Amino acid sequence: MSITFYYAPQSSAGRISVSLAELDVPHEAVRFDLRAGDQKKPDFLALNPNGKVPTVVIDGTPVFESVAIQIALGERYGVQKGLWPAAGTPEQLTALTWLVWGQVSLTGALFRYMANTSEYFPKEMHNEKQAEHTLAELHGLLRILDSRLDGRPYVTGERCTLVDLDLASVLGWGLMAAKIDFAELKNLKGWLGRIMERPAVKKAMAET
Template sequence: MTLKLFAAPMSSAVPVQHALAELGLDADIVQFDLASGEQKSPAYLAINPHGVVPTLVVDGTPLYEALAILQWLGDRHGVERGLWPASGTPQRLVALSWSTWAYVSYGALVSTLNFAQSPHADPRLHHAPLAADVLARLDAALGRLDAQLAKSPFLLGDDFSLADLIVASVVTYSTYCGVDAGGHANVQRWLQAFQARPAYRKVWMDEEVEAA
C-alpha cells in the first residue's frame, strides 16, 4: 500500500502525521506553504476539490477530512496494532462516538469561538457576548469529557488509543484558541499523558523546527 500525505506546518494535518508515527507507517509527505496558495493549484484541486490539507492519497485514491483520515487509519491499520478497537466490539462504538464528538460537536464550538474572538478572524465578526457563551459551552463539554476520563486513564480503558489521539488533538488545539482546561483534573492528566508521547513530541518538534 502506498500512502502520500499532503500536509502543512501547524495545520490540521499534524494529528494525521502523529497517527502515522504512532502506527509506524511510512508515507510520502508533501508539505505545502499555505500562505503561498499552493493548496489552490489546479493539480491539487483535482486531488482535493476543497483546496485544504490534509489529504491522504491511498494507492492513488484521495481521502480528505482529518477525522475521516484518522478513523480510516484506525480501521485499516490500528486494529492489528492494538491502537483501535475491532469492528463489532462495543469499544469501537465508544471510539467512533468520542472521536466524532471531538471534531464535529466540540469542533463546531471552537470554530464559533474563533470567529467571535480570534485575532486571525475578521474583527467585524468579533462578538464578546457570543465568545463568552461559547466558552461556557466548551467548559461544560470538557466537564463531560472529564467525567468519562474519571472512569479510566484513557477513553477506551487502561491503554492509549487513536481515540485519545483524535480527541486530545482537538482539545489541545482549543486551548491555543483560548479554552481553559485547567479546571478539569482528569482532562489535564490525560492531556499531559498525550503530549508526553514520543510520537507527539517528535511530530511537534519537527513542526517547530520547520516554523522557525
C-alpha cells in the same frame, strides 16, 4: 502499501501527523504553502476538490476530511497495533462516537469561540455575545470529556487509541491558543499531559 500525506504546518493536518507518527506507518509527506496557494493547484484539486489539507492518498485512493482519514488509518493500520478497535466490536462503536464528537462538537465549539476572540481572526468579526455563549458551551463539553475520563486512563478505556491522539492534538494547542483555563478538570489535565508526553506525539507536533 503506499501513503502520501499532504499537510501544512499549524493546520488541522497536525492531528493526522500525530496518528501517522504513532502508527509508525511509512509515508511520503508533502508540505504545502497555503499562502502560496499550493492547495489550489489543479493536480491537488483532482485529489481534494475542497482544496484543503489534510488529505491522504492511500494506495491510490484520496481521502479527505480529518475524521474520515483517522477512521481509514485506524481500520487499515491501527487494529494490529492496538490503536483502533476491531471492526464489529462494541469498542469500535465507542471509538467512532468519541472521535466524531471530538471533531464535530468539541472542535466546532473551540473554533467558534476563537473566531470571536482570537487575534487569528479580524476584530471586526468578533461578537462578544457569541463568544460568551460559545465559551459556556465549550466549558460544558470539556466537563463531559473530564467526566468520561473519570476512572479510565483513556477515552475508550485502558488503551490509548487514535481517539485520544486526535482529541489531544486539538486540545494541546487549542486550549492554550484560546486561553481556556481548565485547571479544575483534573482528569482531563492528567490525560492531556500523558498524551502530549508520548514520544511520537512530541515528534509530530514539533514537525507540524
